[in-house]
Amino acid sequence: LQSTRHFEDTEELRRLPRTIREKRIPCDGVIYLSTYGEARGWNRGVGHLGFQPALWPDPPALIEEARRQHFEIITHEYPVLHEDSPLFAEAEASGYLLDDGYGRSSEGPRRAANYREGQRYLDFSNPAVGAWWWSAHRELATLGVAGWWLDGGEGPPATAKLHAGDGTLLHNIYDRFRHEAFARGEAADRPDQRVFLLCRSGAAGMQRFGATCWSGDINNDFATLDAQIPLGLNTGLSGVPYWGTDVGGFFHPVPETGELYARWFQLGAFSPIFRSHGWVWREHVPWAHGAQVEKICRDYAELRYRLLPYTYTLAWQAHTLGLPLMRPLVLNYPDDPRVWQLGHEFLWGDDLLVAPVTREGATAWPVYLPAGGWYDFWSGTRHEGPGGVTLEAPLERLPLLVRAGSILPLGPVVQHTRERPLDEITLLIYPDGASSFELYEDDGRSNAYREGRHALTRFECVARPKDVTVRIGEPVGDRSVVPAGRRYLIRLRIDGARAVTVEGHGPLPKLNGPSQDGAGWWEDGRGFIVVRPPAQTAVIVNVST
Missing domain, CATH: 3.20.20.80 (Glycosidases)
Structure with missing residues (x-):
């Protein structure tokens, strides 16, 4: 907004x-x-x-x-x-x-x-x-x-x-x-x-x-930015899942800077309500601070929209389970005493760990990781928790990690939510044992979901020593809310593959690069195996490693 x-x-x-x-x-x-x-x-x-x-x-x-x-x-x-x-x-x-x-x-x-x-x-x-x-x-x-x-x-x-x-x-x-x-x-x-x-x-x-x-009419400084995160976490734990801030701060007791606006915009992209506002509102538009900050804002707005299938499912969880979208680590890791008082990083759902940079001039940032494997969203590097790490954090990079075992459904880059149907979903998968994610969908506008007009599609991934299997289930519920002819693109964070087969279809050809047409697979050179399965609503893909 x-x-x-x-x-x-x-x-x-x-x-x-x-x-x-x-x-x-x-x-x-x-x-x-x-x-x-x-x-x-x-x-x-x-x-x-x-x-x-x-x-x-x-x-x-x-x-x-x-x-x-x-x-x-x-x-x-x-x-x-x-x-x-x-x-x-x-x-x-x-x-x-x-x-x-x-x-x-x-x-x-x-x-x-x-x-x-x-x-x-x-x-x-x-x-x-x-x-x-x-x-x-x-x-x-x-x-x-x-x-x-x-x-x-x-x-x-x-x-x-x-x-x-x-x-x-x-x-x-x-x-x-x-x-x-x-x-x-x-x-x-x-x-x-x-x-x-x-x-x-x-x-x-x-x-x-x-x-x-x-969070009201707040100041435009890094100390105030830092204070917003525990406010949002406590609001969510109080049963109010939709919360946000004035991106950039409201009052201007100190001179406005592009650095503060960019860092605040990054937090906004992972806030339930993403809204830019300020006393001098013309300084709180993404293009107000030059080309570099404008590009940073565009990139994070695009990421916000690409994550909408995942985030919309979190909204469904808030509606049905009372879970906040923005979650303190203690909610998921209550037995780890090191997260009991940790209020300056948070989980976006169960699978993304967000650690906003809230200090002026910082180019590296300490992050605590709870138990398990965590992948740097940008570099793909795997870190093991529990324990702390220091991540590179130039201005364009929000420290963002993905839990090992996660299945993140992503949509295309769009300029608004009415631009196109969700006719292609990218499954960003970080295999680790057995894991699953259930995607929620409805028409996105009306109240028909209250009458059962919604669908749930289950994704599963099982990682074994020599192979990885991905299952895309049939949508369950009202199929009319699922675009006809939907295609999937599967991105697996594994180091390499020998062969890819699809149940009922057979082996897929290895391609030299991305394909928008026929089924096949390729390596992207950044640690991911990419699979374009045949166009069908349900599919089982096996990747031999």
């Missing part, structure tokens, strides 16, 4: 999505902030739901232009209503507003970037308020706004009197009432669309309403 704040003019507004596509940096959504005083965002100001007329002279056309480029649109708001809003009189007459709200920062004309203009809190503890507030969003939903950035949900002061109790009692749960209101509204008006809420505040159970969270 690319987040923004304020724009100079309509042309800049239109230019942002075009630039992302022209620079071929994968992205699926653009987020628009509210207007703050003279600083123009999507609406007339905080507490308004009408578009800023000078910046958005034709909202339907501008939204449609971005959507034609395959961007989802997300708008920002606070839980307040402005006295100049057309909705204010009805809300006040109905008793939907609290006496408390935002103070006025100054008397007289609006100041640049000031949004506190006496707006009053909506009482979301009253279900009628939530239903009414959603009804006011119907026009935005009709225009194609796909998600909602619900900011400032810390709620009214302790002295406030709400429908369901006082401010002290309801402080922690106030914003969850707002989440539920949006989820109920979406379910009634767009029952086939999944809910997406980006929230600064929340409470236990918020995940049930499509509510994600981010």
